[in-house]
Amino acid sequence: MKYHYYPGCSLEGTAREYDLSTRAVMGSMGAQLMEIEDWSCCGASAAESTSYLLSLALPARNLAIAEKQGDVRDILVPCSACYLNLKKVEEKTRREPELFDNLNHILRDDQLQLNGRAHVRHLLDVMAKDLGADTIRRRVKKSFQNFRMAPYYGCQCLRPYAVFDDPEKPRSMEPLIEATGAQIQAWNLGGKCCGASHMNTDMDVSLELVTAILRGAKGADAIITVCPMCQMNLEAYQQKIIRRHNEDLRITVLYLPQLIGLALGLSEQDLGLELNLSVTKRFQEMLHIQKTVSK
Amino acid sequence: MDQLAAKEANNATLAPADVLAPIQEMVRACIQCGTCTASCPNEFAMDHTPRKLWRLVLMGLKDQIFQSKTFALCSNCYCCTLRCPRGLPLTEAMSALKQIAARQNLAKYRQSTLFYKNFLQSVRRHGRVNEMEFMAFYFAALRSVVIPLRFAPLGVTLMRKGKVSVAIPLNARRPLESIFRNVEALEDTI
Numbered sequence: 001m002k003y004h005y006y007p008g009c010s011l012e013g014t015a016r017e018y019d020l021s022t023r024a025v026m027g028s029m030g031a032q033l034m035e036i037e038d039w040s041c042c043g044a045s046a047a048e049s050t051s052y053l054l055s056l057a058l059p060a061r062n063l064a065i066a067e068k069q070g071d072v073r074d075i076l077v078p079c080s081a082c083y084l085n086l087k088k089v090e091e092k093t094r095r096e097p098e099l100f101d102n103l104n105h106i107l108r109d110d111q112l113q114l115n116g117r118a119h120v121r122h123l124l125d126v127m128a129k130d131l132g133a134d135t136i137r138r139r140v141k142k143s144f145q146n147f148r149m150a151p152y153y154g155c156q157c158l159r160p161y162a163v164f165d166d167p168e169k170p171r172s173m174e175p176l177i178e179a180t181g182a183q184i185q186a187w188n189l190g191g192k193c194c195g196a197s198h199m200n201t202d203m204d205v206s207l208e209l210v211t212a213i214l215r216g217a218k219g220a221d222a223i224i225t226v227c228p229m230c231q232m233n234l235e236a237y238q239q240k241i242i243r244r245h246n247e248d249l250r251i252t253v254l255y256l257p258q259l260i261g262l263a264l265g266l267s268e269q270d271l272g273l274e275l276n277l278s279v280t281k282r283f284q285e286m287l288h289i290q291k292t293v294s295k
Numbered sequence: 296m297d298q299l300a301a302k303e304a305n306n307a308t309l310a311p312a313d314v315l316a317p318i319q320e321m322v323r324a325c326i327q328c329g330t331c332t333a334s335c336p337n338e339f340a341m342d343h344t345p346r347k348l349w350r351l352v353l354m355g356l357k358d359q360i361f362q363s364k365t366f367a368l369c370s371n372c373y374c375c376t377l378r379c380p381r382g383l384p385l386t387e388a389m390s391a392l393k394q395i396a397a398r399q400n401l402a403k404y405r406q407s408t409l410f411y412k413n414f415l416q417s418v419r420r421h422g423r424v425n426e427m428e429f430m431a432f433y434f435a436a437l438r439s440v441v442i443p444l445r446f447a448p449l450g451v452t453l454m455r456k457g458k459v460s461v462a463i464p465l466n467a468r469r470p471l472e473s474i475f476r477n478v479e480a481l482e483d484t485i
Contacts, residue, residue, distance in 0.1 A: 009423045012423065013459055014458045038470065040418070041418040041422065044414060044424070045411070046410070047415060048390050048393075050394055050398070050408075050415065051478060051482065053478050053482055054415075105477065105481065106478055106481065108477075159373035193337075193370050195336075196372075205337055205340045209337075236452075275458060
C-alpha cells in the first residue's frame with residue numbers, strides 16, 4: 001500500500017493530532033505515505049468564494065506535483081475540505097477535458113503539467129476499503145467494548161461526489177468503529193453540516209448547528225470525526241454552548257485514526273491525544289481501565 | 296403586479312444583466328419544487344429561502360439578490376446539489392454569487408469577504424495558510440473590538456496546546472505567485 005500524502009494546512013496547525021494519528025495508524029498497518037513535495041494550500045472555502053478559476057488552480061498544482069512524483073496514483077487526503085477541492089479537479093477535468101488547457105496554462109511557469117492520472121482518496125475511504133475492518137479487528141490490542149461512539153462524517157467527504165459511501169445514510173465508519181469493540185450510537189446527524197467556516201463569519205448560525213449535533217450525540221462516549229473543521233467546531237465551542245443553553249453537552253471528540261490507533265495499542269502520545277480540546281475526565285478514566293485483548 | 300414590473304424594469308437599467316447570466320444558465324431548469332430549501336441546514340437564518348433565491352436569479356432581480364444574506368449563508372454542505380431533482384449545481388451557483396459579492400466588495404458581505412481575502416493573502420504569501428497570522432490580519436481588517444473577543448479564549452487554548460504559532464513564517468519565495476498572477480490574467484480575458 002503506497003500513497004501520495006496531502007496533509008493540508010490544518011494538519012500542520014490546529015489539527016496536528018489528525019496528522020500524527022493518520023501517519024501512526026497507516027504506518028503501523030504497513031502503508032507507505034509519500035508526502036507531496038512542497039505541497040500548497042488547496043484554497044479551502046476561500047478560493048471558491050472569490051474565484052472559480054483559483055479554486056481549481058490551487059488544488060491542480062498539488063495534483064500535478066503528485067503526478068510528477070512517480071507511478072503511484074492514489075493521493076491520500078485526511079481533511080474533507082482539502083479532499084473535496086482536490087477531488088473536484090479530478091472529477092471536473094474528467095467531465096470537461098477542455099479545463100486542462102486553462103489549468104496547464106496557469107501552471108506552466110512552475111514547469112508543472114496536469115494529465116489527469118491522479119486519483120484522490122479520502123482517509124475514511126482508504127481505511128474502510130484498503131485497510132479494512134477485518135484486518136483492524138485482528139490487530140486490536142485494547143478493546144473499546146464498553147464504549148459507544150457516534151460516527152460523524154460531516155459533508156464534504158460524502159457530497160457532492162458519492163465515492164465510497166451513501167451520501168444520505170453514511171455507514172462506512174461503522175465497521176471500523178465496531179472493529180475496536182465499541183458500539184455505534186444510533187443517530188441520523190452523522191452527515192449533517194456543522195457550519196464549517198461559518199463559525200468564523202456567522203458564529204451564531206454555526207453554533208445552532210453544532211448544538212443540535214451535540215444534543216444528538218448525548219448518550220455516546222465520544223463523537224468520531226474525519227475532518228479538521230468538523231472536529232474544531234464540535235470540540236472548541238462546547239463551553240460557549242453549555243453556558244448559552246445551561247445544558248450539559250460536554251463530550252469527547254476524537255479523530256477516527258486516533259480511535260483506531262488506541263485500539264491497535266499505539267500510545268496516546270503518538271496519536272496526539274493531549275492536543276484534543278474536549279477529552280472528558282470520564283473518557284480518560286474509561287481509557288485507563290480498558291481491557292487488553294488476549295490472543 | 297405593477298410594482299413587480301416596475302422593479303424589474305428598474306433592475307434592467309441598473310444592473311448589467313451579464314453578471315448574472317452564467318448563474319441563470321446554471322439554474323435555468325429550476326422547477327421551484329423547494330427541495331433545496333427543505334435540505335438546507337442554514338435556511339432558518341436566511342431572509343430568502345434558496346428556492347426563492349433561484350427565482351430571483353432567473354428574474355434578474357439583482358438588487359434583491361445582493362441585499363440578501365441567503366447565498367452568503369451557504370456552508371457548502373452540498374445537500375441541495377445532491378437532492379435537486381433537476382440535477383442543478385446549486386452549491387456552485389451559491390459560490391458564483393459569493394464570487395460576485397467578493398469581486399465587487401459589496402458592503403453587506405464585508406465580514407465574509409474579508410475572511411476569504413485575508414485567508415488567500417496568507418496563502419499567496421506563504422503557499423500555505425498560517426492560521427494565526429491570517430486570523431490576526433482578518434481581525435485587524437474587520438476593525439471590530441467585539442468579534443475578536445469571541446475567539447480570544449480559543450486562541451489562548453490553541454496557543455497553550457502549541458497548535459498555532461505566534462511566529463510569522465518567513466517565506467520570501469512566494470511559491471504560488473505565478474499561479475495567482477496567471478489566474479488573474481486569465482480572468483481578465485474571460
